[in-house]
Amino acid sequence: MRLFTDILTKAFASVLFIGYVPFASGTLGTLAALIFVLLTGMGQQAIIFTAIITTLLGVAASFRAEKLYNKKDSGKIVIDEFSGYLVSILFLPLTIPYLVSAFLLFRFFDILKPCPVSAAERLPGGFGVMADDIAAGVMTCLLIHLYRMLFLL
Numbered sequence: 661m662r663l664f665t666d667i668l669t670k671a672f673a674s675v676l677f678i679g680y681v682p683f684a685s686g687t688l689g690t691l692a693a694l695i696f697v698l699l700t701g702m703g704q705q706a707i708i709f710t711a712i713i714t715t716l717l718g719v720a721a722s723f724r725a726e727k728l729y730n731k732k733d734s735g736k737i738v739i740d741e742f743s744g745y746l747v748s749i750l751f752l753p754l755t756i757p758y759l760v761s762a763f764l765l766f767r768f769f770d771i772l773k774p775c776p777v778s779a780a781e782r783l784p785g786g787f788g789v790m791a792d793d794i795a796a797g798v799m800t801c802l803l804i805h806l807y808r809m810l811f812l813l
Contacts, residue, residue: 666728672717672739673725679736687767689738693745694763697754704751711746715790718743722786733781733789740793744770747797752804762800769796 671677675692679685697707718739725737748762769777770793777799780791 666724669721669724670728670736673721673737675738675742679734679738685735685738686741686770689741690745690763690767690770692738693742694759696742697746697749697759703754707746707749711743711750714739714743714746715794718790719786722789724786726785726789737789740790741766741770743790744793744797747794748800748804750801752801752808758804762804765800765803766796769799774799 674680675689678688678692681688700706702710721739722733722737726732726734729736745763745766748766749759752758752762773781773792773796777792777795780795781788783791
């Protein structure tokens with residue numbers, strides 16, 4: 661039974677093993693979220709629900725995955741990028757320009773980790789794994805909404 665739960669944890673934390681790709685795993689985890697949104701045609705309510713569920717389960721899975729991988733915030737864990745990207749597109753028009761802009765800005769904030777992203781990353785265990793990407797998603801979302809308010813009204 662333990663082997664089964666370990667495999668499920670790894671599958672979820674790595675977004676169906678995308679995190680095992682030896683290069684750009686965070687970018688690929690984010691791309692998986694973008695493709696998921698496009699393929700499912702999900703609306704804002706589904707995005708909110710999915711973001712909440714993947715974040716909550718992601719905290720638990722990340723705690724366990726860090727132990728399984730024997731590494732803090734292993735690059736194999738990409739559920740945080742998946743959830744963070746969903747946060748970045750909350751309440752935005754789900755058009756290609758917005759989805760791609762959110763993708764690029766989210767990766768920018770996730771890679772550079774400006775404050776408060778860097779502060780969130782210092783939280784312990786699965787909270788820190790998930791929190792920095794959620795913070796990057798919030799920053800992305802706010803910036804795009806600010807742009808829309810200033811330039812598209």
